Amino acid sequence: MSRHQAVRNLDYEAELEDEYGYSDEEEELSPEDQVRMTEGTAQVLEALGVEAPKVTKAQIEESLYYYFFDVDKTIAYLISKYIDPPKKPAKAAPPKAAPKHDVATAGKKSANVQSNKKGPSSADGVTNQVGQLKIDDTPLPKSRNLNVLSEFEKTKGKKTASFVVVGHVDAGKSTMMGRLLLDLNVVDQRTVDKLRKEAEKIGKTSFALAWVLDQRHEERSRGVTIDIATNRFETDTTSFTILDAPGHRDFIPNMIAGASQADFAILVIDASTGAFESGLKGQTREHSLLIRSMGVSRIIVAVNKLDTVNWSQERFDEIRHQVAGFLTGTGFQPKNIAFVPVSGLHGDNLVRKTTDPAASWYTGNTLVEELEASEPSARALTKPLRMTISEVMRTPQSPISITGRIDAGSLQMGDALLVQPSGEKAYVKSLQVDDGEPADWAVAGQNVILHLSNIDAIHVRVGDIVCDPAKPIQCVDTFTLKALAFDILMPMQVDVHRGRLHAAGKIEAIDAILDKVTGKVIKKKPMIVKPGTVSRVRVTLHTKVPLEAGQRVVLRSGGQTVAAGLLE
Amino acid sequence: MRFTNPKHSLSTVDPSGETSVSLLPTTPEDMWHAHNLIAESDLLRAHAIRKVVTTTSTGSTTSERVHTDLTIRVQSVFFDPAASSLHVSGTVCQENPHVSLGQHHTLDLELNRPFQLWKRSGWDSVALKMLEEAVAEDTGEATCAVVMQEGLANICLITDFQTVIKQRVESNIPKKRAGGSASQGGMTSFYEKTLATLLRTIDFTKPRPLLLCSPGFVAQDFRGYMQSEGQKRTDKKLQRIAKDAVVVHSSTGYVHSLNEVLKSPEVQATMRDKRFTGETSLMDQLYERLRKDDGRAWYGAKPVERAVKEGAVGRGGGVLLINNKFFRSLDIKTRKRFVALVDKVKEDGGEARVLSSDHESGQRLDALGGIAAILTYPIFDLDEDEVEEGGNGEEGEPVEEGAMII
Numbered sequence: 022m023s024r025h026q027a028v029r030n031l032d033y034e035a036e037l038e039d040e041y042g043y044s045d046e047e048e049e050l051s052p053e054d055q056v057r058m059t060e061g062t063a064q065v066l067e068a069l070g071v072e073a074p075k076v077t078k079a080q081i082e083e084s085l086y087y088y089f090f091d092v093d094k095t096i097a098y099l100i101s102k103y104i105d106p107p108k109k110p111a112k113a114a115p116p117k118a119a120p121k122h123d124v125a126t127a128g129k130k131s132a133n134v135q136s137n138k139k140g141p142s143s144a145d146g147v148t149n150q151v152g153q154l155k156i157d158d159t160p161l162p163k164s165r166n167l168n169v170l171s172e173f174e175k176t177k178g179k180k181t182a183s184f185v186v187v188g189h190v191d192a193g194k195s196t197m198m199g200r201l202l203l204d205l206n207v208v209d210q211r212t213v214d215k216l217r218k219e220a221e222k223i224g225k226t227s228f229a230l231a232w233v234l235d236q237r238h239e240e241r242s243r244g245v246t247i248d249i250a251t252n253r254f255e256t257d258t259t260s261f262t263i264l265d266a267p268g269h270r271d272f273i274p275n276m277i278a279g280a281s282q283a284d285f286a287i288l289v290i291d292a293s294t295g296a297f298e299s300g301l302k303g304q305t306r307e308h309s310l311l312i313r314s315m316g317v318s319r320i321i322v323a324v325n326k327l328d329t330v331n332w333s334q335e336r337f338d339e340i341r342h343q344v345a346g347f348l349t350g351t352g353f354q355p356k357n358i359a360f361v362p363v364s365g366l367h368g369d370n371l372v373r374k375t376t377d378p379a380a381s382w383y384t385g386n387t388l389v390e391e392l393e394a395s396e397p398s399a400r401a402l403t404k405p406l407r408m409t410i411s412e413v414m415r416t417p418q419s420p421i422s423i424t425g426r427i428d429a430g431s432l433q434m435g436d437a438l439l440v441q442p443s444g445e446k447a448y449v450k451s452l453q454v455d456d457g458e459p460a461d462w463a464v465a466g467q468n469v470i471l472h473l474s475n476i477d478a479i480h481v482r483v484g485d486i487v488c489d490p491a492k493p494i495q496c497v498d499t500f501t502l503k504a505l506a507f508d509i510l511m512p513m514q515v516d517v518h519r520g521r522l523h524a525a526g527k528i529e530a531i532d533a534i535l536d537k538v539t540g541k542v543i544k545k546k547p548m549i550v551k552p553g554t555v556s557r558v559r560v561t562l563h564t565k566v567p568l569e570a571g572q573r574v575v576l577r578s579g580g581q582t583v584a585a586g587l588l589e
Numbered sequence: 590m591r592f593t594n595p596k597h598s599l600s601t602v603d604p605s606g607e608t609s610v611s612l613l614p615t616t617p618e619d620m621w622h623a624h625n626l627i628a629e630s631d632l633l634r635a636h637a638i639r640k641v642v643t644t645t646s647t648g649s650t651t652s653e654r655v656h657t658d659l660t661i662r663v664q665s666v667f668f669d670p671a672a673s674s675l676h677v678s679g680t681v682c683q684e685n686p687h688v689s690l691g692q693h694h695t696l697d698l699e700l701n702r703p704f705q706l707w708k709r710s711g712w713d714s715v716a717l718k719m720l721e722e723a724v725a726e727d728t729g730e731a732t733c734a735v736v737m738q739e740g741l742a743n744i745c746l747i748t749d750f751q752t753v754i755k756q757r758v759e760s761n762i763p764k765k766r767a768g769g770s771a772s773q774g775g776m777t778s779f780y781e782k783t784l785a786t787l788l789r790t791i792d793f794t795k796p797r798p799l800l801l802c803s804p805g806f807v808a809q810d811f812r813g814y815m816q817s818e819g820q821k822r823t824d825k826k827l828q829r830i831a832k833d834a835v836v837v838h839s840s841t842g843y844v845h846s847l848n849e850v851l852k853s854p855e856v857q858a859t860m861r862d863k864r865f866t867g868e869t870s871l872m873d874q875l876y877e878r879l880r881k882d883d884g885r886a887w888y889g890a891k892p893v894e895r896a897v898k899e900g901a902v903g904r905g906g907g908v909l910l911i912n913n914k915f916f917r918s919l920d921i922k923t924r925k926r927f928v929a930l931v932d933k934v935k936e937d938g939g940e941a942r943v944l945s946s947d948h949e950s951g952q953r954l955d956a957l958g959g960i961a962a963i964l965t966y967p968i969f970d971l972d973e974d975e976v977e978e979g980g981n982g983e984e985g986e987p988v989e990e991g992a993m994i995i
Contacts, residue, residue, distance in 0.1 A: 239776075239806055239810065243806065247805060247806075248739075248764060249764070269805070271804035271805040271838075271840070272804070272805060274841070411764065412763070412764040413761055414763055414764075482761065483740075483761065483764075509879075509880045509882075511876075511879055511888075511957070512888070512956045512957050512958065513876075513953065513956050513957075514845040514848075514952065514953060514956055516840075516841055516843065523841075525841070525843035525844070525845060527956045528956065529956075548879070548882070548887070548888070549879055549880070549882055551882075577840070577841075579840055579846075579848070579849055580804070580840030580841075580849070581840075
């Protein structure tokens with residue numbers, strides 16, 4: 022049995038040599054053959070005449086050897102193969118069309134080279150080989166090899182910024198944004214009238230404006246926002262992206278996803294009696310903790326529904342006092358907090374100044390003016406590419422199109438991307454930025470739609486990270502976290518959130534309690550961590566997810582946000 | 590599970606483990622019990638199928654599969670919860686015509702085939718308790734729970750001792766976007782997929798409780814979908830299932846949310862008698878105590894052992910919670926230590942609960958190191974020694990500078 026094996030191996034090796042080991046042939050040639058080879062080569066070169074430089078000596082020798090020194094056949098072959106080649110499938114992917122440094126293309130190139138070397142096994146052989154290699158005939162997207170960063174500097178367009186709208190449930194976030202879009206003529210009055218008619222049918226007239234953003238069936242029938250709604254509008258200086266977050270506590274994962282894409286936040290507070298107080302205990306508090314721990318530093322507080330308390334300045338001041346105290350305690354700097362009294366339903370102080378005489382005491386900015394005054398945070402343009410997928414969809418451009426905000430780095434058409442955790446590679450066939458404008462490139466901070474090719478749908482999921490294949494993000498199932506506790510922490514089961522990414526795991530161990538300012542270890546291996554303290558915890562996950570040092574994650578347990586922190 | 594010989598009972602079990610106990614597993618759950626009972630270096634005799642290769646004098650070989658009974662000394666036990674199958678491997682310690690001494694074999698325990706077990710370390714109190722649970726009458730149908738959120742559903746079966754994830758359904762729900770409402774179709778196809786999977790994986794021929802748990806409205810909508818599907822298909826069974834289903838709030842669609850589900854009033858009311866609801870509330874008590882940090886709750890092997898030694902886990906509310914994983918694959922010495930711990934608590938008049946680590950409450954305990962205790966009076970600084978131990982050698986750790994997270 023074993024001997025058979027050896028023979029088989031031997032055959033195989035010989036075969037291999039036939040195919041690839043042509044360089045050894047010269048040594049193997051008998052003296053007579055060598056003589057015939059030199060003669061043949063001379064004859065062939067002579068016959069080819071002016072075309073001769075198009076073929077190399079090695080090619081001629083190889084062909085001669087293959088056709089057993091039959092000069093005529095060799096010449097015919099060489100002409101058909103090298104000098105006047107018919108259209109060949111192997112050339113389907115011209116190397117220049119492929120981006121550099123790319124494994125898949127390298128594979129193709131080597132396939133080309135191989136089949137060329139193999140040459141004399143006839144064009145059919147080549148086709149077969151190519152068939153076996155399963156090379157896709159469609160060409161890879163062309164890259165224009167732009168220097169994206171210099172392109173970006175050249176464009177002197179409007180600045181772009183995105184903001185998230187947060188607040189307790191029923192504070193009027195969606196309605197306010199609906200009104201804003203109506204007043205800015207992003208949606209027309211006709212649409213709103215139509216919505217109002219529909220809303221009347223189910224007896225929810227006051228929800229008509231919110232329905233501009235709440236488009237899902239469940240959202241409309243229940244009157245709550247469930248998922249993030251994105252919309253955009255432009256002012257004279259800036260183009261804004263609205264991320265309207267749900268306020269209900271069950272949909273905080275969606276709110277986290279929205280907040281992770283935002284530069285700054287609008288915190289909507291219901292000023293009507295009782296509602297403010299219950300909100301402060303509820304999601305007003307949790308949302309502001311979350312946006313702060315996700316790195317949003319600028320916050321505009323819209324004190325909504327002030328018309329219901331007859332634009333009482335007292336009420337406004339009371340709320341401003343409490344909320345400002347609370348927000349500075351959370352870690353917002355006073356200069357980054359602004360307060361605007363508004364009426365979301367009627368549109369006072371959103372785009373236009375209020376005309377209500379009762380509100381004449383307010384002389385400050387409108388909400389839109391405050392938004393324009395906000396500087397978007399600095400973009401990590403030069404870092405390696407990172408983008409969290411917030412949606413996977415099918416578009417006419419590609420069966421797999423993804424949307425998301427580029428967290429860091431830049432990309433352009435034709436770029437190869439790596440999707441983690443699947444580890445599959447894809448190419449950017451085309452891309453659209455912000456409001457669906459086709460573009461050649463995009464940089465950090467922009468919301469993009471990428472149309473991908475060369476990847477299967479099962480490898481791309483919401484929450485996955487798209488990154489640069491040269492500097493990929495690693496997938497981990499354990500990590501240490503410098504965490505600020507909002508609730509008591511002990512080894513327990515938690516949900517880990519980072520943008521759209523949502524994974525189940527547990528706190529494996531608490532390594533130490535740290536000093537809040539200096540980061541020094543105060544106590545090692547504590548039993549529990551008290552709210553408000555910073556500690557180093559080790560978290561394990563059930564599955565591997567793409568995470569890396571410096572990212573901000575949120576830990577939740579039992580429907581409560583228990584901690585937020587920075588990956589170490 | 591029952592004794593093969595109807596005359597046998599718990600009282601006839603020889604505590605030294607010298608004589609064998611012969612058991613007959615009858616339900617898939619029994620495999621889990623067997624998994625807990627069979628420990629390393631025990632002797633196990635069961636039916637086996639073995640491929641025997643014979644070489645004739647000319648050198649040609651023939652192989653045949655023989656049915657035989659084999660006795661092995663257990664080296665490792667592998668339990669597959671999804672399939673409820675138990676594979677026990679070890680070395681043969683009783684020769685027979687087909688198999689010689691010392692050969693390795695993996696016994697696959699099968700339902701309705703008896704096995705014999707000799708315990709090398711004897712039947713201690715914990716093992717006896719496990720055996721008692723194993724041979725006790727089945728307490729009824731397992732509860733089925735579908736824990737879901739948008740685009741994710743975990744279909745699990747909660748028995749008295751295990752939570753088995755039967756199937757996971759994942760589906761991509763299109764997010765909402767200006768101008769279109771594709772997500773409705775996405776949700777419907779997700780419900781469709783979940784319902785088909787549910788009916789395929791869970792046997793509803795006998796009525797069994799069904800819990801639908803989710804944040805938001807997913808579970809409620811799913812129940813509505815089941816009802817309308819039942820009417821559309823004029824399927825009486827499906828209509829009944831939908832009607833009896835209980836919708837419970839959970840904060841996520843991951844399985845560990847079952848903890849919240851099991852302590853919700855809806856579940857407590859209908860399933861008060863189930864073992865797992867008691868365990869869940871015990872774990873809640875423990876967490877509540879830990880939260881207060883009043884020195885009456887401790888976790889981790891060392892502090893708990895010290896507390897028990899002091900007699901703090903005794904009459905009047907002392908509870909020792911310990912995962913059965915602790916008793917599974919420990920060497921005999923450590924096992925004895927923990928058995929002694931359980932015995933001591935019982936002696937002191939406290940409650941010792943062995944939690945199943947295949948249950949959600951057990952998983953929670955697992956996060957705390959698998960062992961915890963509620964004390965009758967507060968003791969502080971039980972963990973002090975540990976801190977000092979941890980402190981050695983790590984003294985030179987560089988102090989980090991720079992901005993903190995907030």
